[in-house]
Amino acid sequence: MTDFTPQPEDNVYDSNSSGNSEFKDLFNKNITRRDLISKSAGAAVALTLAATLTGCNDENNSSVNEGSPSVPAPEHSKAPSSLQFKTVDKNTLNAFTVPEGYQARVLYALGDPLTEGLAEWDDNNIPSGSSFALRSGDNHDGMSFFGMNKAKGNYDGSVSDEGLLVLNHEYINQAELHPSNNSIKAAIRAEDEVIREVNCHGVSILHVLKDPITQEVKINKSSLFNRRITAASKIEFSGPVKGHALLQTKLSPEGLFTLGTHNNCGNGYTPWGTYLTTEENFDGYLARNSNDDRDLQVEYALTRYKIKKGQSAQYKWNTPQASLLPQEMYQRWNSSITAATAAEDFRHSANSFGWIVEIDPFDNRQLPVKRTALGRFAHEDCRASRAMAGQALAFYMGDDSTGEYIYKYVSDAKWEVKDINGGYTAGDKYLNSGTLYVAKFDFDERSQQASGEWLELNIRDPRIAGYAAYQFADQADVLVHSRLAADALGATKMDRPEWCAVNPNNGEVYVTLTNNSNRGKAYPTDAANPRHYFDNDSGSTSLKGNINGHIIRLREQNEQTSATEFVWDIFLFGAEADALKNVNLSGLSDANDFSSPDGMWFDPRGVLWIQTDDGAYTDETNCMMLAALPGQTGDGQIAAAFSGSGTQTTPSGAILDDSKLRRFLTGPSGCEITGVTMTPDYKAIFVNVQHPGGIWPSNHPAALNSSKGIGTRPRSATVVITRINGKEIAAEALEQANSAKT
Template sequence: MSKQHDIVASPVNEYDEDNVVNPSSNPHFDEILAARLSRRVALKGGISTTAAALLGGSILSACGGSDDPAPAPGPAPAPAPAPAIKLGFTAVAKNKNDLVTVPDGYNVSILHALGDPMHYGDLSWQDDGSESADSYNRRIGDGHDGMYWFGLSDTTGGFQADRSDRGLLAVNHEYVVAPYALHPAGRSTGAARNATEVEKEIYAHGVSIVEVKKDTAGVSMVRGSRFNRRITSATTMDFTGPARGNAQLATLFSTGATQTRGTNNNCANGYTPWGTYLTCEENYLNVISRAAGDDAQRSAKEIISLNRYGLPQNRKSPYLWDTAGVTDLFVRWNSSVTGAAATADYRNTINTFGWVVEIDPFNPDSTPAKRTALGRFNHEGAWPAPAVAGKPIVIYMGDDSRNEYIYKFVSKANWDASDVGKGMAAGAKYLDEGTLYVAKFNADGTGTWVELTFGKNGLTSTATPYAFADQADVVINARLAGDLVGATKMDRPEWGAVHPTSAEVYMTLTNNSNRVATTATPTGSQLKPDAANPRYYVDVKNGTTQQPGNPNGHIIRWKEDATDVTKMTWDIYLFGAQQDAAADVNLSGLTDVNDFSSPDGLYFDKRGMLWIQTDDGAYTDVTNCMMLAAIPGKVGDGAKVTAAGGTATIAGAKATADTVRRFLVGPKECEITGIAMTPDNKTLFFNVQHPGEDTTPDFAGKSFGSYWPSSQTDANARKRPRSATVVITRKDGGEIGI
């Protein structure tokens, strides 16, 4: 995702996902923990595994039909266990080099970077910002983030799940890192934006899909492939599911509320077993404004919804796209009442973002779909559990803002492997009907999933403060639904990952500098520690700068109950910390080979190896951001502990050099994010986002905070820094990491 380093108060016109927009009285973990943990948490049971078409593994889930749902069917027989994997590389040392540093025996190459042409007819990137706005409909976008590999069949031109030497790579472009590389001399100043610059930024957002091949020459993008495609902030998209046609989605562009244009600020991602890509809209408030005095034009319900989603009146977006002109390309970013009805303006623009978007990478002519059944909020990503024949599809999601919730979606239809390759039709089958749940966490390490269905759990037309009209209203206002049913407030759920066989779910909680001591009286958006976010301490950066709160972050995990889909158990897998921190800060026992800060990206490969990426500012006086490889245990393998500040929690087993190890370190001032691996585990892709972001550029003198990716092969390079996708292979051709 975009830079989320030290969390500080931001100007009113800048969207800060760390600002609290959740005014509900739902309990924090500190309130739940009033009774504290008086005994060791009993973490029993498990999730049986079974072979599953294409993906393997299992998850026992079903749609709840009432407030007291019936238990799920019993577990299927477990297959023979896979051979144990072991980390097989020497840990990379922490460093501040301006290149990607990998273990001995590994190769690094660049697949594509901002501005690289995907087709013939456009010039290569010129390093001067001269590329036209229109050309970014055919160039790689900016702010590389989440991604996924789809094997490509030679015979059908469709999805081949086991293909590793030819495939399609879908990559998110979260935001434009202006003024670094996109424009000739950075972003122009002034109250109104330059139309040409804004048009370029609109097209540089979204998703790139490119064909990739691996041969004796290495791994490369196939320029000119018929599959190469850009989806941008201007691409037409369908609404599907319960909110399709609802008046809250109506705009001048689509008076019937069946379509919209663009996907924006796409951070993490997901995939489906039928071979489509899920891209997720997170910090879309970066591009949406709302006028002063607009509340006077709104109903009471509208005002509640707008404020709950962080769009009060008199808010100008940081990008100011709506100021660049009077055409729909620009004015649609103003979510204010300007016409006689919603069908005459873009007052509902805010409601058209915050969705999970499905894209068929194998059909360049297909229309992406915003799958509304999965709810609207700041989607960090959408992570599927392993698909099991005859059982529902299950997708886990986090709302990446402080005090927000963790969700899961359970399809109404049961998985049928014959749907592989059926693209958007399969998506409609599995993603347009189902049950949305929100998580509640209990003090004893258990948790429940509460159904968000109109007419249940208080989600009715008489609910207060927000009266729900129907299921469309519930999914459009999923945050308000979570408030009403008493979901547990969490601290910015970031990326998630699901173990391919155990189906245990992991989610990063990156950092929180607004956490205060248990003895303090919180003010504003400050929070005391709680069981899921238990540490309060003061870290020192550069020998002088004090960083209070939980500046290094941690990773929580949970597993579903084997017999009841509404229940789970949880613990904290790893605590980020520098290796010499106090024991009640460094609760995971990290050492010089695996200490880290601010975990963000997560990914399980098919072997069950977990990859952890960082987006950090707290530890960058010592090292650039990094990626670690881990072989995790399971929920319940640790013990009850007391964290710095005195809060009790449940920690996983301590890390060792054999279970967690630093695999790479990135270039200067970057975030390491996005990861995908080919099915043979021999090619790893990851993204470097915003290298050099913390330094004000000098375009005339060609002085930047980073010169990557050109610095990867030329230490004397002075080209502009660019976000890019990196390819890692082993020199001996073997599997990555072992």
């Protein structure tokens, strides 16, 4: 999630009042609406793509591969006891900086082709909009690596040298994307530009190869596994809301599918080997007419998701005069009543977005699926619990807006290892039937105990059934309007819940709370969101509230994924090293201070990688990624946090010195560091650079730049980091220990 971007894309709002040629020739054909829908599995602007991909894998992708764990089990012998790589200093360079002994290669940047035969990106000759159905999208974000069984062409979680890298493209930087003479500010947008923008959203799937000696990673551009899923791709609904009246649109009068996924921010992966992409701030993409009158309760629900009457769409995708595609492809971005029934217009188009989308990277025959049982909100991330035989699976999710909530979905089905490589069939089993919960945090001042409760979002609860602000029709309505149901239950309003991470060693759940300038004002401080302070060395009082964010963690009762109670503490408080002690409660130093934690992921060894998306500390340092070796919930002490004119008591995690928490990299100026994944051998780690400033990556060392784009426009990109000696990432302490033994 981007907080401080070159343009107001993210819309971090507070609504909680409680060898292919260019594709232009494809459009010289007459295309019916039925043809458009039936052929748009890859992208609606690349209508023949699905046919070219069919049959790229002769093996049965749904076959079970019991010998390969979906996520490698924690390797305790490989877990470092301390961090010994040289800390990267804070800096504001327009460069990507890694520790001594490491190198960073730009792998995949905006506009790069996924296949042979497409021209490289060129600032002065921007490729056609349709060609971006097979090019990198913009603003790379969440990301996962899936090892590949080469013989079967399916998932193998133990393979490192060949696999599929799957990554999100959250949004666009319009000024960097189009020719200098463009229609960005025009009332009616140029169609080719809108097609380019639509295709620059969504997901990329890349077939990558890693040299087992040098660890260099390359994209196999001849592979038919390479593909894009965009804001125009056909995607099915599945689960309790499928076919509901609230999903009816002109494109799918039965409410069975939609076109597109966009604003894809955080991510996740399943134990059976599929990718989960999240749909975050979808509201800014939709327009509503000024005369779009609704029932008061419907209007309240739309406003709660910030689909306000009279608003214009940020990118104005609803405005082009169609010549390449049917007009409906643009009309669908206007969520207004324009016809007699919902089956004849797009009044419910907003309900098509805000879901978790499951993608099987190895299966291009079947459509991706929006899993409605997991609820609808501004999904930032979706992380699975440890897969333990006989236990239900839990998926943890944040709703990234000010004052929103933390959610958990628990499957009805118990985990069975035979479902590995079960694809969408396994997804149906675990993700279509289960229970959705929202978190409520509590702290008992007298006993000094921190506890929490998972509240079930179910219409059987009288607080939901009798909610005055909105009358829910049924359980499907509860899932479509999860935020309103959470309001009704009195869930704890958090400081922008973003990424989630699950510790593979003990199952504890970590959630980043990036910041909240209104904490202490519109939102009183509480133990789970305890700080209200000014940036005391900034010379200004404009930075206030919870400026630097924090990371909360919880442990389920009896370590059961289906538990409805938990204990918690605050693992880390973001702060500047020289901040007041009751602001810098985690005792951060110049080697590990940070602000606005956002992306976060545990590797299978138990190393926690923390990424930042900051605007409060960028006068001193660019955004960064740190490595941490956490303890466990309750390992610290009760602290008194700066809270306006007083203090707020809160449970704080153990202080980590720089052997347990240190800065691993900084990104180029202007960027957010986001998305992180690693090969199972721990020898290549991937991160994404979103919306860099300056001229990066064209100024990245040529020998380490696989993107052959021409020009100096800043472009978002995926970077792969390896050690020059080819050894494991962040394993220096283990190597020193082994060397001492010999």
